[in-house]
Amino acid sequence: MAVRPEKQAVVAELKESFASAKGIVLTGYKGLTVAQDTKLRAKMREAGVKYRVVKNTMLRFAVKDLGYDDLVQYLEGTTAVAYSSEDVIAPAKVIEAFIKENNLTKTDTLVVKAGVVDGKVIDAAGVKELASLPSREVLIAKLLGSMQAPISGVVNVLQGTIRNAVYVLEAIRKQKESA
Template structure:
């Protein structure tokens, strides 16, 4: 199949997006009503996720140019891709929630890409179940802060014991 200049531009653009993406999710979209599609696109936009319908052949070529392997087997039937350049979890979360809302009808998750690695639909679901980035950072900081708090308490206890001992010595000398 000869590639026209327009298709070459589409492949170059998609390859660039796949290279820059932190997280992407491929879905089927057939059977979505206009209202459902509009609602999905609005939710994705709010999460700063780009969503577009892609041609499987052009996506295969773009993935090869972006050095992403293992995507070919997921590129069958209708395909749309949700891409986030900042949060690898955002597309998975929004799409998983929307699939639950639709009860699995008319929208199906095919696969995902995280930091250039392809994951299957179960991997996308696992990714979607992770806490948000802010929660993970708070948990990390709490874990890092815990030993320091313990050290401060131990040092404070030693100082308190020293003050109590000095106070006891003072009282002993006063009474003597």
């Protein structure tokens, strides 16, 4: 059975997007209201994440061609894809924050199915863990702070030595003046 050209174009576009994506999250969105969906899409845009609803058959072709065979098992029911070529954590963070914000934790309105991080397929628990990580900027700041701490210590020790030398010289000067 031949695949129609327009469907081939969709699959090719998905493959291209996923190949350049650092983070991908598959969600089930059954029962999401139009207002909630609009709000979610706005949050995705703010974070630089692309979000789209995709037919499972198209998605199946794309993920198989890219070697993400482990994702095929999650392609049941309604499926939307969030992906970012800039930030690995952004899709997971936005979705998890939206679920908490709108109190969707006790419903099956918006559920995380699985994800891909740097070419590795992770399950829903892995996506949740990923979302709990601090942002890249915070991690870099922490790293720089921990790298800066030993340098600050050395500077303080050296300043203490210089300060003590100044006190000694001052004491010698006072002693010579009084003599």
